[in-house]
Amino acid sequence: MSAQVQVQDLLAFIDASPSPWHAVSSMVSRLDVAGFSKLDETEKWALKPGGRYYVVRGDSSVIAFVHGQKPLVETGFKIIGAHTDSPGLRIKPNAAGWVDGLVRLGVEVYGGPILATFTDRDLSLAGRIGYKDEQGRIASRLVKFDQALLRLPNLAIHMNRGVNEEGLKLHKQLELPLILSAIAQEQLPQPFFLSLLAQSSNIEAERILSWDLNVYDTQKGVIWGAQQEFYADSQLDNLASCHAGLSALLDEAVLQADSTLVCAFFDHEEIGSESHKGADGSFLPDVLQRIAAAADRDDYQRALARSFMISADMAHAYQPNFPNAYEPDHKVIVNKGPVIKVNANQRYSTESVSEAMFAGWCEQAGVPYQKYSHRTDLPCGSTIGPMTSARLGIRTVDVGNPMWAMHSIRESAGVFDHDAMIRVMKRFFLDS
Template sequence: MAAALEHIKDLGDFVVASPTPFHAVAEAGRRLTEAGFTELDETATWELVPGGYYIVRDGSLVAWRIPDGATPGTAFRIIGSHTDSPTFKLKPRPDIRTGDGWQQIGVEVYGGPLLNSWLDRELGLAGLAVIADGDQTRTELVKTGPIMRIPQLAPHLDRGVNANGLTLDPQQHTAPVWGVGRPDRGILDHLAGLVGIGRDQLLGYDITAYDTNPPAVFGADDEFFASGRLDNLSSVHAGLSALLHAEPGAYIPMLAAFDHEEVGSSSRSGAAGPILEDVLTRIGSALGYAGQDQLRAYAGSVCLSGDAGHSVHPNYPGHHDPQNRPLINGGPLLKINAVQRYATDARGAAIWRRACAAAGVRSQDFVSNNAIPCGSTIGPITATRLGITTVDVGIPLVSMHSARELAGVNDALALSRAMQAFLTDHA
């Protein structure tokens, strides 16, 4: 339990440092650099010798180790994950000034958040700013503290809310308040001031909301972990920890943490884009690929797609498959779907089970109730783009896509240990 609590504290620290994908890859890059990895510039020619490397493209990161003795036929062991989570994104011309004196912020729904879970929370803004710097531009990460709130209507003014349920219009009812009686103040001026520039120097921005309430361990036996963005920073953190601790093996171990999964992955830094294939191709070039070497390497490679899944919900037990009943703290999930919303097949399932056995970790099967279609992951996208055997796994959650999700303390460490065994070819 002590090891699980130490790991979950580190996951909490990672979440706090990662309010957006841009911050997540910056924090991952910081940890990789401390461990001796070298950041590479995609515009430069790569000369790769045995050692650790990583690249950052927008809100995505790919990191890997070249082992001693790697050849053009050396296969890859890849952990895939995603850095983004459902939230609200700052719109252009975001200042809303009502006739009643409130100052609000115009935001757009990103992904599929449980809208009601964002109400009555102290929220911050964070993300990437592109800044004019003479004739050039540069980027800066920006992050506020608690600055805004989406207030709910009191039951005195909505008498049917508890009987009939809460209905939120995503345009009308989700604009946060951040001031009253201050029509002179603009949110973009405020953000520019945080990085020490004038508003006219702020040329572009990707800014999203985050819940400022820190993660917490709770429960009579410290068995629960509540936090924002566990879908899917739990997998990013587990994969990063696995890569940093994996012993050298017969494969090239890799972590690919993509942005934009929650909105379909179709971007230059998403799993449907070229980023992973670009890196694999450049590694192959450095290793001296010729003829059929690339196809041979891909044929022997495996991708473990890490993304959070569902625990049986105690108040909605009928929403789950009657025979497969995973619970938080029961071990990470092997996610299976007949129509390939998850990419797991029999060979991939065997690889995962062997990794769990080598790590001394229990695993649970997840399959959807036939009447309730499941979501999807980067797994099928990666399998389709590259033809690499792909397995979908992740920790079980309750309240997925809430501003504050619920996990089991033991599952995060178990997932990381199984991923480490996978990278170290104990599977």
């Protein structure tokens, strides 16, 4: 599959996944087609060597694995970890309010988005609703508005003369509510909003009890550049890494590997991962222990000691318009290969041995690689790598593909880097 075809598939995946709940649903669809079986955490598991399985927790985290033919104590686990969530805006519970003839939706900031990039975009809603079914049981259902539904209009420059010199600054409480509609004053905004949810979900408004709704950009992803060498979409951080990991796992040669292979994709990374389905929770340890249920505790610990994890999260590409934002000797360039991320304070989990191992897999796959270190005078972000490595005691490397405008509603990256990352992840899974 060519690099362009890989990226077209990535963009289709992202455009079908405007929320972490939709992202997991999209991945589950691909796993089903590849012959994976769904496991229920409330039931007893009967795993077979060579079996393909996946587990979903909380609708927005998923762990897929191939049960190896060889004993775990000989091979350990080969794990790729990434996250399904992206920073942005979430709709509040009592969402709709009426002011001066307009209905606005109140929002809460999720993670650390670049808020200015949400202005003047064709926005809509996607996520899940909680409702009471016809038998009175609590259930959830995905919901997505395909049409442009919301907008955050900018203030005209005539009323904000310093915007080009001082930057656009939005008050989170007062200036982020999104315009939804113009309705008569006698209509109640919240019932009006509930009626929209009912139409989209085919569930009566009176049965809708709650929601997790993500604001998303309706503009589709594109390949761009004079040589079509770049691509742009929302949520590249970090659905691009999820897509790369899943694509590697579903490769036919990889599926025949003797080792136990795991892809773990978690929600809530952008807000610290501390939840029942986040990377700092019990989800991955629970699944690994159940995979190794036939082994005694000593063999399980021996298996962990032989294990390795690639923590995949996008990296900061050098942007020549802002040279002072980067460490001068660690500029990573779009389309020059995957990035190994290093931080002495363990904001990234990489250490010299795991760094060398990933570099070796890149060389075996014929893939160039780069190394990134953050400016010493700027705070460095983190990933799921350090917390997962610490919790499990597994050697880990933090890597990612270079991208521009991380946490913007419209991010960009390199076509050839995505293909390269998939290739090195395949090499990692196939390494004996």
